[in-house]
Amino acid sequence: MQKVFGYPKSLRNILTHYCAGCGHGIAHRLIAEVVDELGIREKVIGVAPVGCAVIAYDYWDFDCSEAAHGRALAVATAIKRVRPQNIVFTYQGDGDLAAIGTNETIHAANRGENVTVIFINNAIYGMTGGQLAPTTLLGQKTATTPAGREAKFHGYPLKISEMLALLPAVKYVERAALSSPQEIINAKKAVKLAFQNQIDNLGFSLVEILSPCPTYWGMSPKKALEWMRDVMVKEFPLGRIK
Amino acid sequence: MSKSKVLITGNEAIAQGAIDAGCRFYAGYPITPQNELPAYMARQMPAAGGIFIQAESELAAINMVFGAAAAGVRAMTSSSSPGISLKQEGISYIAGAELPAVIVNIMRGGPGLGNIWPAQSDYFQATRGGGHGDYRSIVLAPSSIQEAYELMFLAFDLADKYRIPAIILGDGILGQMMEPLLVDSRLSLVVSERPATSDQQPTTKNWALTGAKGRPPNIVKSFYMKEGDLEKFNLCLQEKYKVIQGKEERFESLFLDDAKLILVAYGTMARIAKSVVQRLRKEGKKAGLIRPITLWPFPQKIFQRLAISDKRLAFLVIEMSYGQMLEDVKLAVCGKAKVEFFGRSGGGVPTEEEIIKKFESLKV
Numbered sequence: 001m002q003k004v005f006g007y008p009k010s011l012r013n014i015l016t017h018y019c020a021g022c023g024h025g026i027a028h029r030l031i032a033e034v035v036d037e038l039g040i041r042e043k044v045i046g047v048a049p050v051g052c053a054v055i056a057y058d059y060w061d062f063d064c065s066e067a068a069h070g071r072a073l074a075v076a077t078a079i080k081r082v083r084p085q086n087i088v089f090t091y092q093g094d095g096d097l098a099a100i101g102t103n104e105t106i107h108a109a110n111r112g113e114n115v116t117v118i119f120i121n122n123a124i125y126g127m128t129g130g131q132l133a134p135t136t137l138l139g140q141k142t143a144t145t146p147a148g149r150e151a152k153f154h155g156y157p158l159k160i161s162e163m164l165a166l167l168p169a170v171k172y173v174e175r176a177a178l179s180s181p182q183e184i185i186n187a188k189k190a191v192k193l194a195f196q197n198q199i200d201n202l203g204f205s206l207v208e209i210l211s212p213c214p215t216y217w218g219m220s221p222k223k224a225l226e227w228m229r230d231v232m233v234k235e236f237p238l239g240r241i242k
Numbered sequence: 243m244s245k246s247k248v249l250i251t252g253n254e255a256i257a258q259g260a261i262d263a264g265c266r267f268y269a270g271y272p273i274t275p276q277n278e279l280p281a282y283m284a285r286q287m288p289a290a291g292g293i294f295i296q297a298e299s300e301l302a303a304i305n306m307v308f309g310a311a312a313a314g315v316r317a318m319t320s321s322s323s324p325g326i327s328l329k330q331e332g333i334s335y336i337a338g339a340e341l342p343a344v345i346v347n348i349m350r351g352g353p354g355l356g357n358i359w360p361a362q363s364d365y366f367q368a369t370r371g372g373g374h375g376d377y378r379s380i381v382l383a384p385s386s387i388q389e390a391y392e393l394m395f396l397a398f399d400l401a402d403k404y405r406i407p408a409i410i411l412g413d414g415i416l417g418q419m420m421e422p423l424l425v426d427s428r429l430s431l432v433v434s435e436r437p438a439t440s441d442q443q444p445t446t447k448n449w450a451l452t453g454a455k456g457r458p459p460n461i462v463k464s465f466y467m468k469e470g471d472l473e474k475f476n477l478c479l480q481e482k483y484k485v486i487q488g489k490e491e492r493f494e495s496l497f498l499d500d501a502k503l504i505l506v507a508y509g510t511m512a513r514i515a516k517s518v519v520q521r522l523r524k525e526g527k528k529a530g531l532i533r534p535i536t537l538w539p540f541p542q543k544i545f546q547r548l549a550i551s552d553k554r555l556a557f558l559v560i561e562m563s564y565g566q567m568l569e570d571v572k573l574a575v576c577g578k579a580k581v582e583f584f585g586r587s588g589g590g591v592p593t594e595e596e597i598i599k600k601f602e603s604l605k606v
């Protein structure tokens with residue numbers, strides 16, 4: 001019998017530590033598939049900082065570095081500069097990339113570092129117990145916005161992708177979502193293009209991936225997908241931004 | 243082999259020493275009094291085939307050093323006191339990930355913004371870890387420009403050998419003054435392998451991130467979640483620190499054989515102490531000097547030996563801070579000899595006259 005589906009070579013066959021319905025596992029797999037398809041497993045170096053995906057290197061079967069919370073793009077900048085022959089990517093949550101690491105994010109993008117950024121936007125801090133993220137929607141309840149996010153006190157959801165797209169050194173920005181099989185296929189295409197851009201030496205590419213966190217959204221996995229499709233994409237529209 | 247003599251500032255000599263020692267990655271953020279160092283790197287790194295980045299902050303700079311070191315290249319950053327405080331997070335991660343890296347601190351007065359004048363008030367921060375967690379960095383304290391240059395070789399070699407952050411602790415005087423420097427391309431204080439550069443595979447750094455070609459993936463991390471794992475790892479670190487303490491103590495001394503009062507000072511302060519000792523000797527006074535070159539590991543053994551051998555001996559610790567190295571001297575002497583102190587800080591530099599006055603007040 002012909003085997004038509006299996007583990008990508010770049011993904012290890014281990015038990016997941018993520019909650020049921022979490023998007024991180026799907027995103028890990030997309031990256032592994034893309035790395036395999038582009039034939040870069042022996043060249044790729046992943047950088048995963050703090051957040052629920054802190055042990056991403058347990059899942060991926062290629063070289064990886066940890067980074068301090070928010071600093072992935074500083075770490076990746078240096079790795080790529082000293083090893084331009086390698087393919088370097090960061091895998092960052094919204095707390096990481098859009099709060100504590102905003103500075104590193106904007107400046108690496110503005111320098112046009114030839115790296116690939118996979119930005120997981122689940123509108124919340126997962127690892128620390130569901131607090132307000134810069135990307136939390138207005139009205140969304142979190143551990144630190146028990147009455148829901150209010151623009152007056154907490155500001156508006158931060159649109160990092162749109163902001164970065166303004167920078168001349170940024171080559172490619174796309175927003176995708178893990179909300180349906182079709183959207184997942186689109187997300188994979190975007191991830192692949194973001195890696196291909198690096199292979200082609202084009203410069204900074206970022207894919208923002210809307211990803212469910214059923215646990216801290218206080219929803220079932222199924223409801224979380226519906227909420228992404230009905231509510232979240234209104235704030236964070238999908239498609240190519242640059 | 244070639245030799246040349248140049249007139250150069252301390253900051254520039256440190257930069258040249260780093261390049262000659264094989265440093266091929268530098269990232270930093272401007273702060274006085276070390277600005278000549280990154281400027282020199284910006285000029286010279288490209289010619290040496292290395293990378294210079296002016297980072298957007300000290301946080302970014304030290305994490306860039308983390309990345310470059312993880313990728314197997316000899317990497318360094320430099321800053322001055324407030325900037326080093328910001329780098330502490332990254333230094334702790336470098337220690338936790340067991341990466342080799344060199345960090346230069348050209349100290350200025352603190353706390354807070356303080357001022358830009360020389361001081362030695364970051365001694366605790368450098369020698370006690372400084373960031374979070376149970377870690378240590380090797381700390382080297384040059385007192386001349388020639389030594390600053392030469393210690394860069396040692397710093398990179400020790401960092402590589404023990405996979406540990408190595409700190410060069412200088413101050414604004416050392417950084418900004420000019421002295422002749424003899425550059426000798428044979429200079430070889432080499433302890434371990436020669437450096438990896440961007441065009442060379444870091445063959446000896448088999449833990450480095452180079453792409454998992456023909457080997458299992460390499461992971462650079464400091465995260466140990468499973469119960470007991472971190473304790474095990476930390477015990478390994480402690481073992482490593484013990485080895486370093488046993489093997490890497492370094493100091494310079496003067497007139498220890500018959501000295502009754504031994505001045506203890508490091509870096510710039512030791513230059514002043516040395517003149518004091520020479521002046522006192524001319525007057526027939528039995529003064530001596532110990533100048534720690536490694537501040538961590540602190541050269542304990544010499545103090546222990548002297549303190550045990552002579553009950554009437556006294557030490558006078560002199561600092562451009564208010565009694566930080568003093569604690570290490572006291573720990574080493576362990577109550578077996580008198581330990582006195584004189585220090586100024588915030589930009590105040592103890593003068594020879596002040597030290598002699600203090601010496602005389604001790605009546606030894």
Ligand SMILES: Cc1ncc(C[n+]2csc(CCOP(=O)(O)OP(=O)(O)O)c2C)c(N)n1
Nearest residue numbers: 050051052069093094095096124125126127
């Ligand atoms: C300097 C620092 N501050 C705070 C933390 C605690 N912390 C760990 S993960 C995290 C938020 C992660 O959120 P995000 O990046 O969105 O990832 P997620 O967990 O949602 O996947 C925080 C605040 C830390 N590890 N380091």
Ligand code: SF4
Nearest residue numbers: 018019022052126213
């Ligand atoms: S807390 Fe949220 S982001 Fe973290 S693993 Fe669970 S579902 Fe995923």
